[in-house]
Amino acid sequence: MGKSCSLWVSRLAALLKKDLLEEFRTRYAINALLMFAVTALVMVSFAVGVNTLSATLHAALLWIILFFASMSGLGRSFVKEEEKNTAPALRLAAPAEVVYVGKLVFNFLIMLVLAALILLLYLFLLNPPLGSPALLVLVIFLGVAGLSGATTILAAIVARAANQGTLLPVLSFPVLLPLLITAINATRVAIEGGGVGDVSQGLLFLVAYGVIIITASLLLFDFVWSD
Amino acid sequence: MILKILFGAYMLLVIAAAFLYAPPALGLGEISRIIYFHVPLAWVGVLAYLVSMVNSIRYLKRPLAEYDFRAAINAEIGLVFTLLATVTGAIFARGTWGVYWNWDPRQTSIFVLLLIYGAYLVLRSSLEDGEKRARLAAVYSIVAFISVPFLVFIIPRLYVTLHPDPIINQSGQLQMNARMMQVFLASLLGFTGIYWWIYSLQVRLYKVVERLEGQK
Numbered sequence: 001m002g003k004s005c006s007l008w009v010s011r012l013a014a015l016l017k018k019d020l021l022e023e024f025r026t027r028y029a030i031n032a033l034l035m036f037a038v039t040a041l042v043m044v045s046f047a048v049g050v051n052t053l054s055a056t057l058h059a060a061l062l063w064i065i066l067f068f069a070s071m072s073g074l075g076r077s078f079v080k081e082e083e084k085n086t087a088p089a090l091r092l093a094a095p096a097e098v099v100y101v102g103k104l105v106f107n108f109l110i111m112l113v114l115a116a117l118i119l120l121l122y123l124f125l126l127n128p129p130l131g132s133p134a135l136l137v138l139v140i141f142l143g144v145a146g147l148s149g150a151t152t153i154l155a156a157i158v159a160r161a162a163n164q165g166t167l168l169p170v171l172s173f174p175v176l177l178p179l180l181i182t183a184i185n186a187t188r189v190a191i192e193g194g195g196v197g198d199v200s201q202g203l204l205f206l207v208a209y210g211v212i213i214i215t216a217s218l219l220l221f222d223f224v225w226s227d
Numbered sequence: 228m229i230l231k232i233l234f235g236a237y238m239l240l241v242i243a244a245a246f247l248y249a250p251p252a253l254g255l256g257e258i259s260r261i262i263y264f265h266v267p268l269a270w271v272g273v274l275a276y277l278v279s280m281v282n283s284i285r286y287l288k289r290p291l292a293e294y295d296f297r298a299a300i301n302a303e304i305g306l307v308f309t310l311l312a313t314v315t316g317a318i319f320a321r322g323t324w325g326v327y328w329n330w331d332p333r334q335t336s337i338f339v340l341l342l343i344y345g346a347y348l349v350l351r352s353s354l355e356d357g358e359k360r361a362r363l364a365a366v367y368s369i370v371a372f373i374s375v376p377f378l379v380f381i382i383p384r385l386y387v388t389l390h391p392d393p394i395i396n397q398s399g400q401l402q403m404n405a406r407m408m409q410v411f412l413a414s415l416l417g418f419t420g421i422y423w424w425i426y427s428l429q430v431r432l433y434k435v436v437e438r439l440e441g442q443k
Contacts, residue, residue, distance in 0.1 A: 170349055205377070212373060224363060
Protein backbone atom coordinates (compact mmCIF):
# COMPACT_ATOMS: atom_id res chain seq x y z
CA MET A 1 0.00 0.00 0.00
CA GLY A 2 2.66 2.44 1.07
CA LYS A 3 4.80 1.63 -1.92
CA SER A 4 1.99 1.96 -4.49
CA CYS A 5 0.95 5.18 -2.82
CA SER A 6 4.41 6.69 -3.16
CA LEU A 7 4.54 5.52 -6.79
CA TRP A 8 1.24 7.29 -7.36
CA VAL A 9 2.59 10.49 -5.85
CA SER A 10 5.85 10.35 -7.80
CA ARG A 11 3.96 9.84 -11.07
CA LEU A 12 1.72 12.75 -10.22
CA ALA A 13 4.74 14.92 -9.44
CA ALA A 14 6.38 13.92 -12.74
CA LEU A 15 3.26 14.81 -14.73
CA LEU A 16 2.87 18.12 -12.96
CA LYS A 17 6.56 18.92 -13.46
CA LYS A 18 6.25 18.18 -17.19
CA ASP A 19 3.21 20.47 -17.57
CA LEU A 20 4.74 23.27 -15.54
CA LEU A 21 8.06 23.04 -17.39
CA GLU A 22 6.26 23.11 -20.74
CA GLU A 23 4.22 26.09 -19.61
CA PHE A 24 7.33 27.84 -18.29
CA ARG A 25 9.13 27.35 -21.61
CA THR A 26 6.31 28.32 -23.98
CA ARG A 27 4.25 30.49 -21.62
CA TYR A 28 1.37 29.73 -23.97
CA ALA A 29 -1.52 29.53 -21.53
CA ILE A 30 -0.50 32.35 -19.25
CA ASN A 31 0.39 34.78 -22.07
CA ALA A 32 -2.77 34.15 -24.07
CA LEU A 33 -4.93 34.29 -20.98
CA LEU A 34 -3.33 37.44 -19.70
CA MET A 35 -3.92 39.21 -23.01
CA PHE A 36 -7.50 37.96 -23.01
CA ALA A 37 -8.04 39.21 -19.49
CA VAL A 38 -6.51 42.63 -20.26
CA THR A 39 -8.64 42.99 -23.41
CA ALA A 40 -11.83 42.05 -21.60
CA LEU A 41 -11.08 44.28 -18.64
CA VAL A 42 -10.23 47.31 -20.78
CA MET A 43 -13.43 46.81 -22.77
CA VAL A 44 -15.47 46.69 -19.58
CA SER A 45 -13.60 49.70 -18.26
CA PHE A 46 -14.29 51.74 -21.41
CA ALA A 47 -17.93 50.71 -21.43
CA VAL A 48 -18.38 51.69 -17.81
CA GLY A 49 -16.58 55.02 -18.22
CA VAL A 50 -16.98 57.29 -15.22
CA ASN A 51 -20.17 55.66 -13.96
CA THR A 52 -20.13 53.94 -10.60
CA LEU A 53 -21.38 50.39 -10.67
CA SER A 54 -23.40 48.60 -8.04
CA ALA A 55 -21.85 45.70 -6.11
CA THR A 56 -24.03 43.23 -8.07
CA LEU A 57 -22.66 44.50 -11.39
CA HIS A 58 -19.06 44.38 -10.15
CA ALA A 59 -19.53 40.79 -9.00
CA ALA A 60 -21.19 39.76 -12.28
CA LEU A 61 -18.54 41.41 -14.50
CA LEU A 62 -15.68 39.88 -12.52
CA TRP A 63 -17.11 36.37 -12.85
CA ILE A 64 -17.97 36.77 -16.54
CA ILE A 65 -14.31 37.61 -17.19
CA LEU A 66 -13.11 34.72 -15.02
CA PHE A 67 -15.50 32.28 -16.73
CA PHE A 68 -14.47 33.14 -20.28
CA ALA A 69 -10.79 33.33 -19.36
CA SER A 70 -10.97 29.80 -17.96
CA MET A 71 -12.86 28.62 -21.05
CA SER A 72 -10.19 29.89 -23.41
CA GLY A 73 -7.29 28.72 -21.26
CA LEU A 74 -8.18 25.41 -19.66
CA GLY A 75 -9.38 23.82 -22.88
CA ARG A 76 -5.74 23.65 -23.99
CA SER A 77 -4.62 21.22 -21.29
CA PHE A 78 -5.86 18.13 -23.14
CA VAL A 79 -6.03 19.50 -26.67
CA LYS A 80 -2.26 20.02 -26.70
CA GLU A 81 -1.66 16.35 -25.83
CA GLU A 82 -3.92 15.24 -28.69
CA GLU A 83 -2.42 17.73 -31.17
CA LYS A 84 1.18 16.75 -30.51
CA ASN A 85 0.21 13.07 -30.33
CA THR A 86 1.67 12.76 -26.88
CA ALA A 87 -1.60 11.44 -25.46
CA PRO A 88 -0.88 7.74 -26.23
CA ALA A 89 2.49 8.00 -24.46
CA LEU A 90 0.79 9.59 -21.48
CA ARG A 91 -1.76 6.76 -21.42
CA LEU A 92 1.08 4.25 -21.22
CA ALA A 93 3.05 6.19 -18.64
CA ALA A 94 0.40 6.80 -16.00
CA PRO A 95 -3.01 5.48 -14.89
CA ALA A 96 -6.05 7.59 -15.71
CA GLU A 97 -6.59 8.97 -12.20
CA VAL A 98 -3.03 10.27 -12.04
CA VAL A 99 -3.52 12.06 -15.36
CA TYR A 100 -6.79 13.57 -14.15
CA VAL A 101 -5.39 14.76 -10.82
CA GLY A 102 -2.22 16.07 -12.50
CA LYS A 103 -4.18 18.08 -15.06
CA LEU A 104 -6.60 19.26 -12.38
CA VAL A 105 -3.80 20.58 -10.17
CA PHE A 106 -2.09 22.22 -13.16
CA ASN A 107 -5.34 23.86 -14.30
CA PHE A 108 -6.04 24.99 -10.77
CA LEU A 109 -2.60 26.60 -10.44
CA ILE A 110 -2.96 28.37 -13.80
CA MET A 111 -6.41 29.65 -12.86
CA LEU A 112 -5.21 30.77 -9.45
CA VAL A 113 -2.40 32.87 -10.96
CA LEU A 114 -4.80 34.20 -13.55
CA ALA A 115 -7.54 35.02 -11.04
CA ALA A 116 -5.03 36.91 -8.90
CA LEU A 117 -3.90 38.97 -11.93
CA ILE A 118 -7.48 39.60 -13.06
CA LEU A 119 -8.50 40.67 -9.56
CA LEU A 120 -5.58 43.10 -9.27
CA LEU A 121 -6.24 44.57 -12.72
CA TYR A 122 -9.94 44.80 -11.93
CA LEU A 123 -9.22 46.71 -8.74
CA PHE A 124 -6.80 48.95 -10.63
CA LEU A 125 -9.08 49.75 -13.59
CA LEU A 126 -12.60 49.70 -12.15
CA ASN A 127 -11.94 50.66 -8.57
CA PRO A 128 -14.79 48.77 -6.87
CA PRO A 129 -15.41 49.42 -3.17
CA LEU A 130 -13.74 46.70 -1.11
CA GLY A 131 -15.86 45.80 1.88
CA SER A 132 -14.13 42.64 3.06
CA PRO A 133 -11.03 41.78 1.00
CA ALA A 134 -10.32 38.53 2.88
CA LEU A 135 -13.79 37.18 2.11
CA LEU A 136 -13.42 38.20 -1.54
CA VAL A 137 -10.15 36.26 -1.82
CA LEU A 138 -11.74 33.23 -0.14
CA VAL A 139 -14.76 33.26 -2.47
CA ILE A 140 -12.58 33.56 -5.56
CA PHE A 141 -10.29 30.79 -4.30
CA LEU A 142 -13.21 28.37 -3.75
CA GLY A 143 -14.93 29.43 -6.95
CA VAL A 144 -11.79 28.87 -9.02
CA ALA A 145 -11.32 25.44 -7.41
CA GLY A 146 -14.83 24.35 -8.49
CA LEU A 147 -14.36 25.97 -11.89
CA SER A 148 -11.15 24.04 -12.63
CA GLY A 149 -12.64 20.85 -11.15
CA ALA A 150 -15.60 20.85 -13.54
CA THR A 151 -13.70 22.20 -16.53
CA THR A 152 -10.90 19.60 -16.42
CA ILE A 153 -13.11 16.60 -17.29
CA LEU A 154 -15.12 18.62 -19.82
CA ALA A 155 -11.86 19.74 -21.47
CA ALA A 156 -10.87 16.08 -21.72
CA ILE A 157 -14.18 15.33 -23.46
CA VAL A 158 -13.82 18.31 -25.80
CA ALA A 159 -10.23 17.37 -26.74
CA ARG A 160 -11.57 14.22 -28.38
CA ALA A 161 -14.30 15.99 -30.40
CA ALA A 162 -14.42 18.20 -33.48
CA ASN A 163 -15.01 22.02 -33.34
CA GLN A 164 -13.06 22.24 -30.10
CA GLY A 165 -13.00 26.01 -29.89
CA THR A 166 -16.71 26.54 -29.38
CA LEU A 167 -17.66 23.33 -27.65
CA LEU A 168 -16.12 23.91 -24.21
CA PRO A 169 -18.20 26.98 -23.19
CA VAL A 170 -21.36 25.30 -24.54
CA LEU A 171 -20.76 22.16 -22.47
CA SER A 172 -19.50 23.98 -19.37
CA PHE A 173 -22.16 26.61 -18.92
CA PRO A 174 -25.05 24.43 -17.70
CA VAL A 175 -22.70 22.47 -15.44
CA LEU A 176 -21.10 25.60 -13.97
CA LEU A 177 -24.25 27.68 -13.61
CA PRO A 178 -24.99 26.75 -9.95
CA LEU A 179 -21.36 27.53 -9.07
CA LEU A 180 -21.40 30.85 -10.94
CA ILE A 181 -24.68 32.00 -9.39
CA THR A 182 -23.42 31.20 -5.88
CA ALA A 183 -19.99 32.76 -6.47
CA ILE A 184 -21.48 35.96 -7.91
CA ASN A 185 -23.82 36.25 -4.95
CA ALA A 186 -21.02 35.69 -2.42
CA THR A 187 -18.73 38.14 -4.28
CA ARG A 188 -21.46 40.78 -4.09
CA VAL A 189 -21.70 40.31 -0.35
CA ALA A 190 -17.91 40.55 -0.03
CA ILE A 191 -17.82 43.81 -2.03
CA GLU A 192 -20.63 45.24 0.08
CA GLY A 193 -18.62 44.42 3.18
CA GLY A 194 -20.47 41.45 4.64
CA GLY A 195 -18.83 38.90 6.92
CA VAL A 196 -18.25 35.18 6.49
CA GLY A 197 -21.46 34.54 8.46
CA ASP A 198 -23.56 36.24 5.76
CA VAL A 199 -22.44 33.82 3.07
CA SER A 200 -21.62 30.70 5.10
CA GLN A 201 -24.19 28.67 3.14
CA GLY A 202 -22.81 29.89 -0.14
CA LEU A 203 -19.25 28.99 0.91
CA LEU A 204 -20.40 25.56 2.07
CA PHE A 205 -22.11 25.12 -1.27
CA LEU A 206 -18.94 26.03 -3.19
CA VAL A 207 -16.95 23.44 -1.20
CA ALA A 208 -19.65 20.76 -1.67
CA TYR A 209 -19.88 21.45 -5.40
CA GLY A 210 -16.10 21.12 -5.80
CA VAL A 211 -15.90 17.89 -3.81
CA ILE A 212 -18.81 16.24 -5.65
CA ILE A 213 -17.76 17.26 -9.14
CA ILE A 214 -14.13 16.15 -8.56
CA THR A 215 -15.24 12.81 -7.08
CA ALA A 216 -17.55 12.16 -10.04
CA SER A 217 -14.77 13.16 -12.45
CA LEU A 218 -12.36 10.71 -10.81
CA LEU A 219 -14.89 7.90 -11.30
CA LEU A 220 -15.71 8.86 -14.88
CA PHE A 221 -12.35 10.05 -16.22
CA ASP A 222 -11.19 6.59 -17.25
CA PHE A 223 -14.07 6.34 -19.76
CA VAL A 224 -13.06 9.61 -21.38
CA TRP A 225 -9.32 9.06 -21.39
CA SER A 226 -8.88 5.39 -22.40
CA ASP A 227 -9.08 4.28 -25.99
CA MET B 228 -54.10 -1.32 -33.21
CA ILE B 229 -57.26 -1.27 -31.07
CA LEU B 230 -55.12 -0.07 -28.16
CA LYS B 231 -53.88 2.89 -30.16
CA ILE B 232 -57.41 3.94 -31.15
CA LEU B 233 -58.48 3.67 -27.51
CA PHE B 234 -55.49 5.75 -26.46
CA GLY B 235 -56.32 8.41 -29.06
CA ALA B 236 -59.89 8.57 -27.76
CA TYR B 237 -58.58 8.81 -24.19
CA MET B 238 -56.35 11.77 -25.05
CA LEU B 239 -59.23 13.52 -26.83
CA LEU B 240 -61.34 13.00 -23.73
CA VAL B 241 -58.60 14.43 -21.50
CA ILE B 242 -58.24 17.51 -23.71
CA ALA B 243 -62.00 18.07 -23.79
CA ALA B 244 -62.24 17.57 -20.02
CA ALA B 245 -59.43 20.09 -19.43
CA PHE B 246 -61.54 22.76 -21.14
CA LEU B 247 -65.08 21.72 -20.26
CA TYR B 248 -65.19 19.48 -17.20
CA ALA B 249 -62.59 20.98 -14.83
CA PRO B 250 -63.42 24.25 -13.09
CA PRO B 251 -60.90 27.12 -13.33
CA ALA B 252 -58.55 27.40 -10.34
CA LEU B 253 -59.41 29.94 -7.68
CA GLY B 254 -57.76 33.30 -8.25
CA LEU B 255 -56.07 32.32 -11.51
CA GLY B 256 -59.06 32.24 -13.87
CA GLU B 257 -59.47 30.44 -17.19
CA ILE B 258 -55.76 30.51 -17.98
CA SER B 259 -55.20 28.04 -15.13
CA ARG B 260 -56.42 25.31 -17.51
CA ILE B 261 -52.92 25.33 -19.02
CA ILE B 262 -51.82 23.37 -15.95
CA TYR B 263 -53.32 20.20 -17.52
CA PHE B 264 -50.84 20.52 -20.38
CA HIS B 265 -47.91 22.43 -18.91
CA VAL B 266 -47.20 20.26 -15.88
CA PRO B 267 -47.40 16.90 -17.73
CA LEU B 268 -45.09 18.28 -20.46
CA ALA B 269 -42.56 19.45 -17.87
CA TRP B 270 -42.82 16.13 -16.04
CA VAL B 271 -42.09 14.18 -19.23
CA GLY B 272 -39.19 16.55 -19.99
CA VAL B 273 -37.55 15.67 -16.67
CA LEU B 274 -38.50 11.98 -16.89
CA ALA B 275 -36.89 11.65 -20.34
CA TYR B 276 -33.69 13.20 -19.01
CA LEU B 277 -33.66 10.77 -16.11
CA VAL B 278 -34.18 7.81 -18.47
CA SER B 279 -31.43 9.16 -20.72
CA MET B 280 -29.04 9.45 -17.77
CA VAL B 281 -29.88 5.95 -16.48
CA ASN B 282 -29.18 4.53 -19.94
CA SER B 283 -25.87 6.44 -19.99
CA ILE B 284 -24.86 4.71 -16.74
CA ARG B 285 -25.98 1.35 -18.14
CA TYR B 286 -23.85 2.00 -21.22
CA LEU B 287 -20.74 2.71 -19.15
CA LYS B 288 -21.32 -0.51 -17.20
CA ARG B 289 -21.95 -2.60 -20.28
CA PRO B 290 -21.18 -1.00 -23.67
CA LEU B 291 -24.14 -2.08 -25.80
CA ALA B 292 -25.00 0.24 -28.71
CA GLU B 293 -28.67 -0.08 -27.80
CA TYR B 294 -28.19 1.72 -24.46
CA ASP B 295 -26.47 4.56 -26.27
CA PHE B 296 -29.37 4.76 -28.70
CA ARG B 297 -31.83 4.82 -25.79
CA ALA B 298 -29.92 7.65 -24.12
CA ALA B 299 -29.76 9.69 -27.32
CA ILE B 300 -33.40 9.23 -28.32
CA ASN B 301 -34.56 10.20 -24.84
CA ALA B 302 -32.54 13.39 -25.07
CA GLU B 303 -34.25 14.21 -28.36
CA ILE B 304 -37.76 13.44 -27.09
CA GLY B 305 -37.04 15.25 -23.83
CA LEU B 306 -35.83 18.35 -25.68
CA VAL B 307 -39.14 18.60 -27.57
CA PHE B 308 -41.25 18.12 -24.42
CA THR B 309 -39.14 20.58 -22.43
CA LEU B 310 -39.43 23.14 -25.21
CA LEU B 311 -43.22 22.76 -25.19
CA ALA B 312 -43.28 23.06 -21.39
CA THR B 313 -41.20 26.26 -21.62
CA VAL B 314 -43.55 27.75 -24.22
CA THR B 315 -46.75 26.86 -22.33
CA GLY B 316 -45.15 28.22 -19.14
CA ALA B 317 -44.30 31.47 -20.91
CA ILE B 318 -47.89 31.79 -22.15
CA PHE B 319 -49.14 31.32 -18.61
CA ALA B 320 -46.60 33.87 -17.35
CA ARG B 321 -47.83 36.39 -19.92
CA GLY B 322 -51.41 35.84 -18.81
CA THR B 323 -50.82 36.15 -15.07
CA TRP B 324 -47.60 38.12 -14.53
CA GLY B 325 -47.84 40.26 -17.66
CA VAL B 326 -44.54 39.20 -19.28
CA TYR B 327 -43.47 36.10 -21.15
CA TRP B 328 -40.09 35.84 -19.52
CA ASN B 329 -38.75 37.29 -16.26
CA TRP B 330 -36.11 34.77 -15.07
CA ASP B 331 -38.34 33.35 -12.43
CA PRO B 332 -36.48 30.48 -10.68
CA ARG B 333 -38.68 27.93 -12.44
CA GLN B 334 -37.94 29.53 -15.79
CA THR B 335 -34.23 29.54 -14.97
CA SER B 336 -34.19 25.86 -14.06
CA ILE B 337 -36.14 24.76 -17.13
CA PHE B 338 -33.87 26.94 -19.24
CA VAL B 339 -30.83 25.14 -17.81
CA LEU B 340 -32.49 21.81 -18.62
CA LEU B 341 -32.89 23.02 -22.22
CA LEU B 342 -29.22 24.08 -22.27
CA ILE B 343 -28.11 20.66 -21.01
CA TYR B 344 -30.18 18.87 -23.65
CA GLY B 345 -28.83 21.24 -26.29
CA ALA B 346 -25.21 20.81 -25.18
CA TYR B 347 -25.61 17.02 -25.08
CA LEU B 348 -26.93 16.93 -28.64
CA VAL B 349 -24.25 19.37 -29.87
CA LEU B 350 -21.58 17.13 -28.31
CA ARG B 351 -23.04 14.10 -30.07
CA SER B 352 -23.15 15.87 -33.41
CA SER B 353 -19.50 16.92 -33.16
CA LEU B 354 -18.27 13.36 -32.63
CA GLU B 355 -18.11 10.58 -35.17
CA ASP B 356 -20.53 7.73 -34.85
CA GLY B 357 -19.38 4.87 -32.72
CA GLU B 358 -18.15 3.66 -29.40
CA LYS B 359 -16.14 6.79 -28.51
CA ARG B 360 -19.11 9.07 -29.06
CA ALA B 361 -21.29 6.86 -26.90
CA ARG B 362 -18.80 6.91 -24.03
CA LEU B 363 -18.13 10.67 -24.10
CA ALA B 364 -21.83 11.53 -24.39
CA ALA B 365 -22.63 9.21 -21.48
CA VAL B 366 -19.99 10.86 -19.28
CA TYR B 367 -21.28 14.32 -20.14
CA SER B 368 -24.86 13.29 -19.41
CA ILE B 369 -23.84 12.14 -15.91
CA VAL B 370 -21.65 15.18 -15.14
CA ALA B 371 -24.43 17.54 -16.25
CA PHE B 372 -26.96 15.67 -14.15
CA ILE B 373 -24.94 16.43 -11.02
CA SER B 374 -25.61 20.14 -11.38
CA VAL B 375 -29.40 19.71 -11.51
CA PRO B 376 -30.09 19.06 -7.79
CA PHE B 377 -27.75 21.94 -6.87
CA LEU B 378 -29.80 24.22 -9.05
CA VAL B 379 -33.10 23.05 -7.60
CA PHE B 380 -31.66 23.54 -4.13
CA ILE B 381 -29.97 26.95 -4.42
CA ILE B 382 -31.99 29.02 -6.86
CA PRO B 383 -35.21 29.19 -4.80
CA ARG B 384 -33.08 30.34 -1.85
CA LEU B 385 -31.75 33.33 -3.77
CA TYR B 386 -34.80 34.49 -5.67
CA VAL B 387 -38.50 34.60 -4.86
CA THR B 388 -40.74 32.61 -7.12
CA LEU B 389 -44.10 33.59 -8.54
CA HIS B 390 -44.73 30.09 -9.83
CA PRO B 391 -48.24 29.06 -8.80
CA ASP B 392 -47.38 25.75 -7.22
CA PRO B 393 -46.87 27.46 -3.85
CA ILE B 394 -50.40 28.83 -4.37
CA ILE B 395 -52.10 25.62 -5.50
CA ASN B 396 -49.80 23.29 -3.59
CA GLN B 397 -49.66 24.84 -0.12
CA SER B 398 -47.47 23.13 2.48
CA GLY B 399 -47.04 20.03 0.32
CA GLN B 400 -50.74 19.24 0.17
CA LEU B 401 -52.46 19.38 -3.18
CA GLN B 402 -55.20 21.99 -2.95
CA MET B 403 -57.21 20.99 -5.98
CA ASN B 404 -60.83 20.06 -5.96
CA ALA B 405 -61.86 16.56 -7.02
CA ARG B 406 -62.64 17.44 -10.65
CA MET B 407 -59.38 19.30 -11.19
CA MET B 408 -57.49 16.43 -9.61
CA GLN B 409 -59.16 13.84 -11.85
CA VAL B 410 -58.33 15.73 -15.05
CA PHE B 411 -54.83 16.55 -13.84
CA LEU B 412 -53.92 12.95 -13.06
CA ALA B 413 -55.58 11.67 -16.23
CA SER B 414 -53.55 14.14 -18.27
CA LEU B 415 -50.32 13.22 -16.48
CA LEU B 416 -50.99 9.58 -17.32
CA GLY B 417 -51.93 10.44 -20.91
CA PHE B 418 -48.79 12.46 -21.64
CA THR B 419 -46.58 9.83 -20.02
CA GLY B 420 -48.34 7.36 -22.34
CA ILE B 421 -47.54 9.50 -25.39
CA TYR B 422 -43.91 9.66 -24.31
CA TRP B 423 -43.77 5.91 -23.79
CA TRP B 424 -45.34 5.31 -27.19
CA ILE B 425 -42.85 7.51 -29.05
CA TYR B 426 -39.99 5.96 -27.11
CA SER B 427 -40.99 2.32 -27.72
CA LEU B 428 -41.67 3.01 -31.42
CA GLN B 429 -38.15 4.41 -31.79
CA VAL B 430 -36.61 1.44 -30.00
CA ARG B 431 -38.55 -0.98 -32.19
CA LEU B 432 -37.45 0.90 -35.32
CA TYR B 433 -33.87 0.78 -34.10
CA LYS B 434 -34.03 -2.96 -33.54
CA VAL B 435 -35.52 -3.57 -37.01
CA VAL B 436 -32.76 -1.51 -38.65
CA GLU B 437 -30.12 -3.36 -36.63
CA ARG B 438 -31.50 -6.73 -37.70
CA LEU B 439 -31.66 -5.75 -41.39
CA GLU B 440 -28.10 -4.47 -41.29
CA GLY B 441 -27.02 -7.69 -39.61
CA GLN B 442 -28.50 -9.75 -42.48
CA LYS B 443 -26.56 -7.91 -45.20
